Amino acid sequence: MTDATKPAPRTDLIICPNCDAVFSLARPGHGEKAVCSRCETVLITPRRNAGLQIIALSLSIVILISTAAVFPFLSVDAIGIKNSVSILETALVFSDGPLAVLSLTTAALILFIPLLRVMLCLYVIVPLVRDRAPAPYSADAFRVAEALRPWSMAEVFAIGCAVALIKVSALVHVTFGPAFWLFSVLVMLVVVQENIICRWSVWNALSRPRRS
Structure with missing residues (x-):
């Protein structure tokens, strides 16, 4: 045809x-x-001004992911032995052994994929909010971001940490680091962004650019 x-x-x-x-x-x-x-x-x-809100949330999420990945997530004190660890260190703890694939996959699911989705969202949304023609391959970028949505598991990681901390709190003294609170805010912002974005509006804007 x-x-x-x-x-x-x-x-x-x-x-x-x-x-x-x-x-x-x-x-x-x-x-x-x-x-x-x-x-x-x-x-x-x-929603009115949804594009500006999505951009603001996306930039906040980028900053939070970058800082939460390297700051201490929690500290553990057991019989006088103290240790603190960041999210990135935890995800890559087995990167040199036979579980390297699992470690890298964990890091991707809780850090890299959420960060990639936000960057793709910014790439697509910013020109539309500025009343410009869509950036090259914007439709493909937004399609990839949507395909990665089920694999962005920051929320699952937060729930898993909560369950694990409840189980170990009776055995050791656990202190939350700055990354824990940053990650908590990050999860809330991700949920808010998902509720604000109207995917039909984005596709409609991409299919009908206002000006070149």
Whole structure:
């Protein structure tokens, strides 16, 4: 099929990404949202100044990831022996042994993939907020960021740490380092960013650039 015979894309329909239900497109106003009537997945959530909010949150997340990775995460005191460790040191503790792949994968899931997703988001959103044409390969960048979303596991790491600390607190004295609090704020900002961003609005802006 040549380009001349390809059917034009339907801009009057929207498909639920969760259950594949098809609806006539009705754009909600700012502060409202369009929800799938079958599975209640949120389809469109336009917000005023959402782009600026996403940029601010993304920059904050970049700073928090960079600092939380190297600052001490916690200190352990057992029978007079003290030790402190950072998140990056913990993730790479077995990097020289047979568990190197597991260690590198852990570091990627809790640090590098979240950082990559935020950088890709900034690459896509900043030109749109500035009312410029999308950056080269913006659609591919946003598609990669969305594909990596299930593998960004900062929240899972935080929950796992909470469970582990509860179990070991009766055996040793645990002191939270600055990275623990930075990472706690990081997790909250990631959740807020995921709730603010309207993916339909991003794709719509990428498909209809305002000016070159």
